[in-house]
Amino acid sequence: MGIHLPQAIEIGKYLVTQRLKGRKRFPLILMLEPLFRCNLACTGCGKIQHPPEILKQNLSPEECFQAVEECGAPVVSIPGGEPLLHPQIDEIVRGLIARKKFVYLCSNGLLLEKSLHKFEPSPYLTFTVHLDGMREKHDECVDRKGVFDTAIKAIQAAKAQGFRVAINTTVFDGTKPEEMQEFFDFVTSLGIDGMTISPGYNYEWAPDQDHFLKREQTKALFREILAPFKAGSKKWDFNNSPLFLDFLTGEKDYECTPWGSPSYSVLGWQKPCYLLNEGHYKTFQELLDKTDWSEYGQKSGNPKCSDCMVHCGYEPTAAIDAMQPANIGRSMKALWGG
Numbered sequence: 001m002g003i004h005l006p007q008a009i010e011i012g013k014y015l016v017t018q019r020l021k022g023r024k025r026f027p028l029i030l031m032l033e034p035l036f037r038c039n040l041a042c043t044g045c046g047k048i049q050h051p052p053e054i055l056k057q058n059l060s061p062e063e064c065f066q067a068v069e070e071c072g073a074p075v076v077s078i079p080g081g082e083p084l085l086h087p088q089i090d091e092i093v094r095g096l097i098a099r100k101k102f103v104y105l106c107s108n109g110l111l112l113e114k115s116l117h118k119f120e121p122s123p124y125l126t127f128t129v130h131l132d133g134m135r136e137k138h139d140e141c142v143d144r145k146g147v148f149d150t151a152i153k154a155i156q157a158a159k160a161q162g163f164r165v166a167i168n169t170t171v172f173d174g175t176k177p178e179e180m181q182e183f184f185d186f187v188t189s190l191g192i193d194g195m196t197i198s199p200g201y202n203y204e205w206a207p208d209q210d211h212f213l214k215r216e217q218t219k220a221l222f223r224e225i226l227a228p229f230k231a232g233s234k235k236w237d238f239n240n241s242p243l244f245l246d247f248l249t250g251e252k253d254y255e256c257t258p259w260g261s262p263s264y265s266v267l268g269w270q271k272p273c274y275l276l277n278e279g280h281y282k283t284f285q286e287l288l289d290k291t292d293w294s295e296y297g298q299k300s301g302n303p304k305c306s307d308c309m310v311h312c313g314y315e316p317t318a319a320i321d322a323m324q325p326a327n328i329g330r331s332m333k334a335l336w337g338g
């Protein structure tokens with residue numbers, strides 16, 4: 001199963017507590033980027049476009065812990081760059097687990113197998129391997145042959161050693177629904193602990209601007225891809241909330257919750273979200289207080305947000321909506337694989 005019961009309970013408790021405290025804006029997932037360096041150069045990636053003096057920097061474990069404590073989100077996702085290039089990544093992960101954070105360590109899989117000895121299996125730790133499709137498609141997306149096979153071998157090794165392993169897939173324009181369905185069947189057969197899917201976002205500074213999805217195209221494509229899952233003929237295990245999947249297929253209309261997935265990196269707290277780079281604040285409180293949140297999200301009319309349906313903006317909206325009495329039954333059913 002994807003998100004396991006203890007995690008769902010902790011997140012539910014956290015959401016109720018925030019409501020009881022009357023907090024209008026609160027984080028759910030901290031996107032902790034301890035470095036921007038990577039050992040790949042994917043065409044759609046905006047993170048590796050930073051200048052060399054930024055790319056060579058690392059957050060120290062202490063800086064990571066301070067950010068996590070300052071923010072307070074129950075889930076910490078560690079994207080990158082490639083986090084396994086960080087010389088103290090094991091120390092960072094151990095410190096986060098000691099703080100009872102649910103950690104998703106995102107990796108392209110190239111260094112995963114040889115890094116497994118640095119970690120111990122834990123219900124608090126999930127390796128999330130970036131895979132955008134079957135062999136040919138994925139290797140084309142990451143612009144290097146052999147990456148798919150290395151990543152699959154690493155997933156199998158991690159599973160054999162008792163680790164939780166999920167995958168993280170970005171769906172781009174031109175994806176054939178039947179290819180994506182074949183891919184979901186394949187990764188399901190590996191016994192993974194869930195899949196996270198999201199449409200891509202056209203980072204202004206990413207080199208490939210031709211293959212990102214516009215909003216209506218996104219909905220039509222996800223309707224096709226998810227049709228057998230929605231009809232119950234495929235038992236794919238998504239880490240995404242079922243309500244977020246409804247949003248992707250156009251059955252729900254949500255507004256973005258950019259403060260739900262704040263991003264902290266060597267540059268500080270990124271304004272306003274993980275995707276847009278409009279400056280940085282030194283503290284999380286400054287990010288919350290000084291950002292004019294009305295300038296973001298689809299209804300704001302901001303052209304940078306008009307086509308965005310990316311999980312980091314809309315999963316928190318779906319998670320908050322899942323706490324509504326009318327949706328709790330559906331969320332529980334999804335949790336038990338219904």
Ligand code: SF4
Nearest residue numbers: 038040042045081108
């Ligand atoms: S593996 Fe991830 S961080 Fe590295 S280039 Fe590709 S998308 Fe960017």
Ligand code: SF4
Nearest residue numbers: 256273296305308313
């Ligand atoms: S709509 Fe997308 S780009 Fe705009 S603030 Fe939300 S997550 Fe960021």
